[in-house]
Amino acid sequence: MNVNDLVASRxxxxxxxxxxxxxxxxxxxxxxxxxDVALKTPQAGQAARRFKQSAILAAxxxxxxxxxxxxxxxxxxxxxxxxxxxxxxxxxxxxxRYGLLDPYLGALVLHHLSKGIAASHHAGVIxxxxxxxxxxxEAGVNIRTLKITDFGIATLTDELMEEAAQDGNxxxxxxxxxxxxxxxxxxxxxxxxxxxxxxxxxxxxxxxxMMFRLLTGDYPFGVFLQxxxxxxxxxxxxxxxxxxxxxxxxxxxxxxxxIVEACLSYDPNDRPTADRLVEMCGxxxxxxxxxxxxxxxxxxxxxxxxxxxxxxxxxxxxxxxxYGPKRPDQADNKKVSVARYPGSPNARAHPVIVxxx
Amino acid sequence: MxxxxxxEPTGPSANGGMGDVIQCRDTHLDRSVxxxxxxxxxxxxxxxxxxRALSKxxxxxxxxxxxxxxxxxxxxxxxxxxxxxxxxxxLPYAGFTVDHAYMRTLWQIASGLRDIHAAGVIxxxxxxxxxxxDLEGVVKIIDFGLARSTGLDDRTRSIIGTxxxxxxxxxxxxxxxxxTSIDVYxxxxxxxxxxxxxxxxxxxxxxxxxVSRQDAAAILAGLPDHLIDLIISCLAANxxxxxxxxxxxxxxxxxxxxxxxxxxxxxxxxxxxLDAASSSIAMKxxxxxxxxxxxxxxxxxxxxxxxxxxxxxxxxxxxxxIPGCCVITFGNVSGQxxxxxxxxxxxxxxx
Numbered sequence: 001m002n003v004n005d006l007v008a009s010r011x012x013x014x015x016x017x018x019x020x021x022x023x024x025x026x027x028x029x030x031x032x033x034x035x036d037v038a039l040k041t042p043q044a045g046q047a048a049r050r051f052k053q054s055a056i057l058a059a060x061x062x063x064x065x066x067x068x069x070x071x072x073x074x075x076x077x078x079x080x081x082x083x084x085x086x087x088x089x090x091x092x093x094x095x096x097r098y099g100l101l102d103p104y105l106g107a108l109v110l111h112h113l114s115k116g117i118a119a120s121h122h123a124g125v126i127x128x129x130x131x132x133x134x135x136x137x138e139a140g141v142n143i144r145t146l147k148i149t150d151f152g153i154a155t156l157t158d159e160l161m162e163e164a165a166q167d168g169n170x171x172x173x174x175x176x177x178x179x180x181x182x183x184x185x186x187x188x189x190x191x192x193x194x195x196x197x198x199x200x201x202x203x204x205x206x207x208x209x210m211m212f213r214l215l216t217g218d219y220p221f222g223v224f225l226q227x228x229x230x231x232x233x234x235x236x237x238x239x240x241x242x243x244x245x246x247x248x249x250x251x252x253x254x255x256x257x258x259i260v261e262a263c264l265s266y267d268p269n270d271r272p273t274a275d276r277l278v279e280m281c282g283x284x285x286x287x288x289x290x291x292x293x294x295x296x297x298x299x300x301x302x303x304x305x306x307x308x309x310x311x312x313x314x315x316x317x318x319x320x321x322x323y324g325p326k327r328p329d330q331a332d333n334k335k336v337s338v339a340r341y342p343g344s345p346n347a348r349a350h351p352v353i354v355x356x357x
Numbered sequence: 358m359x360x361x362x363x364x365e366p367t368g369p370s371a372n373g374g375m376g377d378v379i380q381c382r383d384t385h386l387d388r389s390v391x392x393x394x395x396x397x398x399x400x401x402x403x404x405x406x407x408x409r410a411l412s413k414x415x416x417x418x419x420x421x422x423x424x425x426x427x428x429x430x431x432x433x434x435x436x437x438x439x440x441x442x443x444x445x446x447x448l449p450y451a452g453f454t455v456d457h458a459y460m461r462t463l464w465q466i467a468s469g470l471r472d473i474h475a476a477g478v479i480x481x482x483x484x485x486x487x488x489x490x491d492l493e494g495v496v497k498i499i500d501f502g503l504a505r506s507t508g509l510d511d512r513t514r515s516i517i518g519t520x521x522x523x524x525x526x527x528x529x530x531x532x533x534x535x536x537t538s539i540d541v542y543x544x545x546x547x548x549x550x551x552x553x554x555x556x557x558x559x560x561x562x563x564x565x566x567x568v569s570r571q572d573a574a575a576i577l578a579g580l581p582d583h584l585i586d587l588i589i590s591c592l593a594a595n596x597x598x599x600x601x602x603x604x605x606x607x608x609x610x611x612x613x614x615x616x617x618x619x620x621x622x623x624x625x626x627x628x629x630x631l632d633a634a635s636s637s638i639a640m641k642x643x644x645x646x647x648x649x650x651x652x653x654x655x656x657x658x659x660x661x662x663x664x665x666x667x668x669x670x671x672x673x674x675x676x677x678x679i680p681g682c683c684v685i686t687f688g689n690v691s692g693q694x695x696x697x698x699x700x701x702x703x704x705x706x707x708x
Contacts, residue, residue: 015557032425061385062441064417065708071423072385104702111705119493222419247623248698253628285702289681316670318684320698339472341682343669350682350700 038085048079055081057342058151062125064117092134100217102323103252104286111281112146118274118318129204141291141337145295160335171228182227183219184209208263232287289339296334326354361426389442418469448485451554455579464609465496470602474537480624483543484522528564538596616654618703642687642695
């Protein structure tokens with residue numbers, strides 16, 4: 001596929017935006033409805049029939065937090081899935097830049113993703129490959145829109161994992177898709193026997209593992225084969241102390257830790273259902289205040305507080321409001337994400353999170 | 358016989374008022390879709406208006422347009438819109454009692470109309486049977502058959518709404534310019550019709566007459582007064598007196614959060630929680646500085662202050678509403694100071 005290629009007399013290719021283990025992803029312009037869409041097509045060697053089956057499955061899910069399946073076309077011996085497109089970045093890309101999410105944003109992400117997963121489970125669709133790179137969101141310091149993508153490859157993933165399990169040990173697979181999924185993969189999926197078909201709780205484990213990563217910046221069990229070893233030995237990393245060291249953040253951080261730990265129960269029956277997660281998240285209190293990019297301009301009171309500039313003026317901040325392992329300064333840690341509250345003579349920043357430039 | 362070589366009709370065509378509605382199965386994705394066509398002789402520009410309106414919206418409360426097809430009918434060809442099928446049910450007339458579920462539904466409808474209006478579109482035929490609730494409980498506003506973009510050919514004398522939901526100005530003899538306020542009026546009537554089929558007689562006159570507060574309050578008994586007043590204001594005879602849907606949605610969201618906020622005050626590195634169950638906190642520093650804060654269900658308010666106390670460096674007084682996050686400072690810069698952080702949050706209301 002090349003830029004400006006036209007598919008089905010309707011979708012004009014804008015750019016190649018990604019390559020999963022099984023499909024190429026392009027952004028395209030829908031000339032009929034004048035909107036931008038994602039266009040996916042299987043890579044060479046992937047059976048078109050399976051691709052269609054996965055598209056049909058994905059099309060059963062209709063929820064705001066799941067990328068909508070818009071169209072499926074076959075043309076000139078090629079097949080294409082057209083999906084809702086969110087301009088911005090994936091949660092994986094966001095992690096690369098922001099490192100981790102504070103409890104407020106973490107609670108929001110958990111809440112919205114739980115709703116999307118609940119809707120898909122109601123429709124009888126299991127994702128099986130939930131990970132930060134499969135969640136689209138807007139670029140920048142705010143997170144308001146979250147859309148889970150690649151529900152479509154659920155069947156492909158399942159067949160792939162079934163095949164790998166047939167071959168003996170899924171965790172030794174050389175498949176890029178399986179390797180990429182391992183850090184978030186439930187134990188009953190990792191160590192499945194031929195004929196096993198792990199159910200909805202496998203998504204709940206993956207959501208828990210993903211939230212651990214988003215909240216701590218680290219993988220709960222490591223990556224690649226190390227993840228399999230640690231899941232088998234039940235050696236999950238400990239929660240970092242910064243999550244609970246500041247009293248302001250402690251109550252919500254502890255609530256989130258408890259939910260994530262429940263999701264990471266080894267017995268699938270001990271994990272909350274997606275519906276139960278939605279209920280629990282509906283009780284969480286978190287701030288949805290708009291975030292701003294800030295730059296630290298100076299520290300006062302022996303470094304206990306300071307000032308930073310944003311597009312909405314200069315803000316005062318206290319070190320008590322700083323969340324995360326990094327302490328803001330005027331050198332390497334001067335870029336921050338903050339919310340703004342009224343104050344005199346300066347508005348107050350809270351929370352304050354150091355981000356990569 | 359497939360439509361556009363793809364869509365297979367699956368049921369009898371239902372006459373949808375302004376156009377035919379054909380239930381179909383999309384053979385490409387094996388899912389239900391709805392194809393809406395205009396009956397022969399009806400202006401096709403309206404159909405294209407609907408298409409433009411829908412494609413502009415990316416709202417949780419609006420159905421997705423998938424495709425536009427040519428329909429071959431005995432009388433000739435016409436355009437058909439292929440729309441997402443929403444499994445679920447239409448909102449029932451008189452199907453609600455005034456409770457949390459009713460408020461949540463009104464909030465969702467108001468949010469949908471807010472989004473539609475933000476996109477510059479007027480629905481023009483809002484009523485409970487144009488509002489569906491999907492299987493996830495999300496309200497979808499459907500049937501934009503009469504929707505037009507604001508400012509674009511929106512002057513018309515034709516009366517094509519559904520009588521009881523039509524604003525008084527639509528009954529006049531003079532040419533009127535449609536505005537979003539006709540949807541606000543229809544929202545107000547819908548709010549009553551969802552609770553009772555016996556809507557006030559004044560609203561059933563042609564043109565409708567102003568509804569008395571007593572009549573509206575009888576139906577809406579159980580809502581706080583300010584929300585009853587808000588719904589009555591949606592029914593104002595003068596369109597300019599009706600609120601914007603964004604304001605209506607905001608007021609309803611605020612009500613849904615009543616008594617659900619939480620504040621965390623950190624004193625000596627220990628978090629203390631303030632909420633509906635534990636709604637007051639008295640903080641005292643030494644013998645000369647103190648402040649009491651009470652939660653009134655909507656916000657956290659300073660009820661008493663002794664000595665110099667500051668909120669984000671602004672002097673605290675009895676009656677001050679505490680900002681969302683603040684540092685409370687007990688004492689003046691010149692003396693010994695004690696700091697308490699105070700952070701307010703609430704559950705996120707999501708449709």
